[in-house]
Amino acid sequence: MQSHGFLKSYIDVGIIEQLYSSCQKFIDKQENVNNYYSNIDKYIANITKLINPRITNKVKELLNKDEIILNACELHVQLSKGLPIPHHQDNFYHCSEYNKGLKILIPLQDFNRNNGALGFLNHNYDYPVLDHKASKINNFSSIISKKDISNLIYESTFYKYEVGDASYHFLNSIHYSEGNKTKTNTIFVVFRFQTKDARIDIDAQQKYINCVENHKRLIS
Numbered sequence: 001m002q003s004h005g006f007l008k009s010y011i012d013v014g015i016i017e018q019l020y021s022s023c024q025k026f027i028d029k030q031e032n033v034n035n036y037y038s039n040i041d042k043y044i045a046n047i048t049k050l051i052n053p054r055i056t057n058k059v060k061e062l063l064n065k066d067e068i069i070l071n072a073c074e075l076h077v078q079l080s081k082g083l084p085i086p087h088h089q090d091n092f093y094h095c096s097e098y099n100k101g102l103k104i105l106i107p108l109q110d111f112n113r114n115n116g117a118l119g120f121l122n123h124n125y126d127y128p129v130l131d132h133k134a135s136k137i138n139n140f141s142s143i144i145s146k147k148d149i150s151n152l153i154y155e156s157t158f159y160k161y162e163v164g165d166a167s168y169h170f171l172n173s174i175h176y177s178e179g180n181k182t183k184t185n186t187i188f189v190v191f192r193f194q195t196k197d198a199r200i201d202i203d204a205q206q207k208y209i210n211c212v213e214n215h216k217r218l219i220s
Contacts, residue, residue, distance in 0.1 A: 001124060001125045001170075002122065002123075002124065002125065003120065003121075003122075003123055003124060003125040003127060003169060003170045003172060003173040003174075004120040004157065004167060004168065004169040004170070004173050004175070005167065005168050005169075006159050006165070006166075006167050007055075007058065007104075007165065007166040007167060007168065008165055009164045009165060010052075010054055010055060010058070010164065010165065010166045011050055011052065011055075011106055011164050011165075011166055012052070012164070013163050013164045015049050015050065016050070016106075016108055016163055016164065017163075018046075019044070019046065019047060019049065019050065019108060019189075020108040020109065020187065022044050022046065022047075023040075023044060023047075023075060023108060023187050023189075024187070026040075026043055026044055026075075027077060027185075027187070033077060033079065033185075034077065034138075034139060035076065035077050035078065035079055035082065035139060036074065036075070036076055036077070036139045036140075037074065037075040037076075037077075038072065038074055039072070039073065039074075040073050040074060040075040040189070041073040044075075047073060047075075047189060048070075048073065050106050050189060050191070051070070051104075051191060055104060055166070056068070058168070059102065059104065059168075059193045062102060062168060062170075063099070063100065063101070063102065063193070063194075063195050064099075065195040065196070065197075067195065067196045068193050068194065068195055068196070069193065069194055069195070069196055070191060070192070070193055071101075071192045071193065071194055072190075072191070072192040073189065073190075073191055073192075074189065074190045074191075074192075075187065075189055076187070076188050076189070076190060077185055077186070077187055078115065078116030078177065078179070078180040078185065078186040078187075078188070079180060079185055080180055080182060080183050080184055080185050081179075081180065081181070081183075082116070082179050082180050083137070083179055084176065084177055084178050084179040085118070085140070085176050085177035085179070086135065086137070086140070086143035086144070086176055087121075087143065087144040087149045087174055087175070087176040088132065088140075088142060088143050088144055088174070088175070088176070089129050089130065089132070089144070089171070089172055089173065089174055089175075090103065090169075090171050090172075090173070090192075091129050091171035091172050092129055092130075092132045092142050092204075092207075092208055092211075093141075093142065093208055094171055094192075095200050095201045095202075095204040095205040095208060096171060096194060096198045096199070096200060096201070097198055097199060097201075098125060098126050098127075098129075098170060098171060098172040099125065099126065099170070100171075100194050100195045100197070100198035100199075101170070101171045101192065101193060101194035101195070101198055102168050102169060102170045102171060102192075102193060102194075103168065103169055103171070103190050103191065103192050103193070104166055104167075104168050104190065104191045104193070105118070105166060105167045105168070105169070105188055105189075105190050106166045106188060106189045106190075106191075107161045107163070107165070107166075107186070107187070107188040108163070108187045108188060108189065109163065109186050109187060110161060110162055110163060111159075111160075111161040111186055111188060112158065112159075112160045112161065113158040113160075113178060114180075114181050114182060115180045115181065115182045115184070115186045116177050116178075116179060116180035116186050117158055117159060117160075117161065117177065118158070118167075118169075118175045118176065118177050119156040119157065119158045119175060119176055119177065119178065120156060120157050120158075120159075120169055120173055120174070120175045121152065121154040121155075121156055121173070121174040121175065122154050122155050122156065122157055123154050123173075123174065125170040125172060125173070126172065127172050127173075127174070128172070129172055129204070130144050130148055130174070131144075131145075131148065132144055132211060133145055133211070133214075134211050134212075134214035134215040134217075134218055135215055135218070136215075136218045136219060137219075138219060141211060141212045141215035142208065142211045142212070142215065144174065149174075152174075154174075156176075
């Protein structure tokens with residue numbers, strides 16, 4: 001199975017428009033706008049309206065389980081003229097089983113390669129987690145080295161989202177962004193789901209913890 005996929009017209013446009021306004025008000029209140037906010041459902045209570053039955057059923061189908069858990073809700077801001085996002089795999093952070101979790105990405109605006117959309121390498125969902133190194137980027141602790149990426153032979157897919165579209169990617173997906181090259185910030189929301197029986201790899205988790213500590217030293 002491919003590690004990523006596109007979900008055309010999965011979300012009600014009216015709901016997205018309402019939530020875009022709520023998210024923009026939240027961002028406008030920030031003294032310094034970051035490119036990432038975790039647990040955004042604590043600040044925007046109705047953000048989970050984006051998770052409709054069609055999304056839920058798709059997640060269950062992809063994970064091949066009827067019982068799934070929503071683990072996280074994140075707000076991402078691709079800042080105008082912002083830096084690219086280096087190649088990485090989310091499962092270096094989450095340390096779970098490759099087939100027991102995935103993420104749903106829902107843009108709140110039209111979203112494409114030029115304004116910060118993610119590029120997904122076209123590999124299978126069981127592709128192993130590569131070694132990551134500590135990053136000097138705030139809010140982004142761990143990345144795959146440019147040398148390791150240069151040795152890979154996979155092409156990338158950049159989806160062209162219209163409002164109402166979404167995408168998914170499994171936890172071992174290698175992805176990145178070339179940055180937002182436009183004059184306007186773009187906003188997208190990411191929900192992380194996993195099955196109830198997903199387990200944590202303790203050894204992998206320790207590697208991540210060590211990387212985070214190195215990251216903190218680099219940015220201090």
